[in-house]
Amino acid sequence: MTIQNQSILITGGTSGIGKALALSLKDNNKVIVTGRSIERLEEAQKNGLIPIKADLTSREDLDKLVMTIEQQYPELNVLINNAGIQFNYHMLEETDTLQRIHNEIQINLTGTIQLTQLLLPVLCAKPSQILNVSSGLGAVPKTDGIVYSASKAGLRNFTRGLRKILKDQPVTVIEVIPPVTDTHMTSSREEDKMPVEELIAIIIKQWSKGKQLIAPRKIKLLLGINRWWPGLADRIIK
Numbered sequence: 001m002t003i004q005n006q007s008i009l010i011t012g013g014t015s016g017i018g019k020a021l022a023l024s025l026k027d028n029n030k031v032i033v034t035g036r037s038i039e040r041l042e043e044a045q046k047n048g049l050i051p052i053k054a055d056l057t058s059r060e061d062l063d064k065l066v067m068t069i070e071q072q073y074p075e076l077n078v079l080i081n082n083a084g085i086q087f088n089y090h091m092l093e094e095t096d097t098l099q100r101i102h103n104e105i106q107i108n109l110t111g112t113i114q115l116t117q118l119l120l121p122v123l124c125a126k127p128s129q130i131l132n133v134s135s136g137l138g139a140v141p142k143t144d145g146i147v148y149s150a151s152k153a154g155l156r157n158f159t160r161g162l163r164k165i166l167k168d169q170p171v172t173v174i175e176v177i178p179p180v181t182d183t184h185m186t187s188s189r190e191e192d193k194m195p196v197e198e199l200i201a202i203i204i205k206q207w208s209k210g211k212q213l214i215a216p217r218k219i220k221l222l223l224g225i226n227r228w229w230p231g232l233a234d235r236i237i238k
């Protein structure tokens with residue numbers, strides 16, 4: 001199956017993984033992207049994408065976004081929940097973290113779930129797909145990002161639950177798990193990062209094949225290790 005003639009909404013489609021995915025899909029599909037930064041949204045428009053400003057932490061923005069979809073793009077049939085943020089801090093070394101804790105949960109989990117809830121009527125009205133971008137850290141937490149890890153664990157569980165409740169609906173639920181990828185989010189991290197173009201090629205290939213778990217081999221290996229030897233997984237992800 002080629003990904004074509006779809007009407008796709010990508011949250012956080014103005015940067016990193018979401019932007020690269022949007023650009024790779026735009027020639028054969030209608031692609032709407034959301035984010036907060038006006039400059040990035042203007043750039044998206046120049047690149048042939050349909051930009052809508054929406055902060056996932058704002059109830060007003062969520063309502064406006066959903067109203068725009070209902071009125072102007074009711075054919076929407078793919079929701080890619082990609083927007084996310086990550087802060088790196090150790091909770092024993094930093095204590096002034098309450099705002100960061102709030103934001104990470106609000107954007108990565110609450111806002112994402114709320115947007116999904118609001119768009120379910122549009123999506124359930126026709127054959128549709130929901131792709132949730134989680135993280136390997138949602139399976140194996142890392143010590144300087146346990147709130148991010150918890151938010152992604154929540155998103156993974158939500159994805160599984162969504163699949164259960166939508167089993168009699170024409171909606172397929174897919175989880176995408178990127179490895180550490182070279183984007184704005186990881187710009188301060190000194191480690192091996194997958195180039196974003198390489199990740200997009202993997203996503204498109206596995207998505208086209210109808211996979212419900214989209215992830216490169218090393219993430220699938222991590223999930224396997226975590227399943228059988230969780231202690232070893234904790235030693236790999238510190």
Ligand SMILES: NC(=O)c1ccc[n+]([C@@H]2O[C@H](COP(=O)([O-])OP(=O)(O)OC[C@H]3O[C@@H](n4cnc5c(N)ncnc54)[C@H](OP(=O)(O)O)[C@@H]3O)[C@@H](O)[C@H]2O)c1
Binds near residue numbers: 014183
């Ligand atoms: N990069 C990695 O190594 C990696 C690994 C595993 C999973 N992931 C996941 O992949 C997804 C994309 O990450 P990325 O690396 O591409 O990050 P990125 O380059 O920082 O892009 C994040 C996107 O989310 C948007 N965003 C942030 N806060 C938002 C808010 N409050 N409301 C609406 N949009 C918001 C940003 O736009 P504005 O700032 O303009 O709002 C931007 O478009 C995230 O869910 C991340 O957790 C990334």
